[in-house]
Amino acid sequence: MTQVALMNQVVEWVNEAADQIREKLKSPIMVEEKSNRHDLVTNVDKETEAFLVEKIRTNYPDDHILGEEGLGDNLSDTKGRIWVIDPIDGTLNFVKQQENFCIMIGIFEDNVPILGFIYDVVKDEFAYGGAKTGVFLNSQSVNQVENVCLRDGLIGVNGAMFCHNTFNVRDIAIEAVGVRMLGCAGLDFLNVIRGKQNGYISNLAPWDFAAGVALSEPLGLKCSKFDGSPYDILGERQYFLVATQKTYEEIANY
Ligand code: 2AM
Ligand code: CA
Ligand code: CA
Ligand code: CA
Numbered sequence: 001m002t003q004v005a006l007m008n009q010v011v012e013w014v015n016e017a018a019d020q021i022r023e024k025l026k027s028p029i030m031v032e033e034k035s036n037r038h039d040l041v042t043n044v045d046k047e048t049e050a051f052l053v054e055k056i057r058t059n060y061p062d063d064h065i066l067g068e069e070g071l072g073d074n075l076s077d078t079k080g081r082i083w084v085i086d087p088i089d090g091t092l093n094f095v096k097q098q099e100n101f102c103i104m105i106g107i108f109e110d111n112v113p114i115l116g117f118i119y120d121v122v123k124d125e126f127a128y129g130g131a132k133t134g135v136f137l138n139s140q141s142v143n144q145v146e147n148v149c150l151r152d153g154l155i156g157v158n159g160a161m162f163c164h165n166t167f168n169v170r171d172i173a174i175e176a177v178g179v180r181m182l183g184c185a186g187l188d189f190l191n192v193i194r195g196k197q198n199g200y201i202s203n204l205a206p207w208d209f210a211a212g213v214a215l216s217e218p219l220g221l222k223c224s225k226f227d228g229s230p231y232d233i234l235g236e237r238q239y240f241l242v243a244t245q246k247t248y249e250e251i252a253n254y
Contacts, residue, residue: 090184106210116214199243
């Protein structure tokens with residue numbers, strides 16, 4: 001199967017998942033705390049992950065899965081094809097705002113990102129594709145991102161990192177034209193991919209960045225851990241940076 005055919009198949013699955021989420025938003029949502037009161041999960045997160053995992057296991061039984069809500073595999077190496085799933089990214093927004101959340105899937109082959117999918121369900125904005133297929137936003141091809149410097153654009157920062165001024169992110173934010181905190185990693189990636197924001201600094205698990213890196217790198221953006229070392233799709237949460245080349249280099253000097 002070609003990467004284009006795989007991409008089109010996954011676009012259909014994500015569209016189906018999004019239809020189900022829109023339907024579920026019409027009835028009350030069941031919310032549970034995971035590790036603390038800021039860390040929530042709902043029946044919709046779990047059901048969406050179950051839906052996507054079932055599609056992958058049925059169609060690609062030899063592939064591996066990493067999923068935020070626990071239905072994936074316990075992986076010890078990055079060989080073969082790995083699907084990294086965040087069924088609802090921005091669960092706090094989903095619960096409190098019923099918007100500003102997205103579905104994300106990243107596909108890696110031998111540790112190389114090949115396809116990413118980020119779907120803003122409420123706005124109906126869907127970015128998908130990768131290095132070989134090209135990147136699309138609602139069927140339109142996405143251009144290389146302009147290499148904007150820190151002073152000339154907006155920077156997205158994780159809310160907790162901003163509150164605690166982790167790595168002096170406030171100094172970085174002051175240098176930018178403005179700072180944004182969306183509470184949804186996927187939407188920050190979408191903004192960076194579309195040239196609406198020149199970077200995003202956060203503390204992310206693999207399912208928070210897998211789709212984003214697959215979409216960002218082909219467009220000339222740079223992604224790594226905040227210290228400049230390679231991101232790790234088998235790792236725990238890691239301080240993370242995606243930015244235009246110029247912004248990335250400036251942030252590295254703070
Ligand atoms: P989630 O909604 O899928 O959990 C919020 O700043 C962003 O960071 C969201 O994309 C959220 O993803 C992600 N995130 C990752 N780990 C988190 C954590 N422990 N607590 C809150 N948000 C987290
Ligand atoms: Ca979560
Ligand atoms: Ca997430
Ligand atoms: Ca999630």
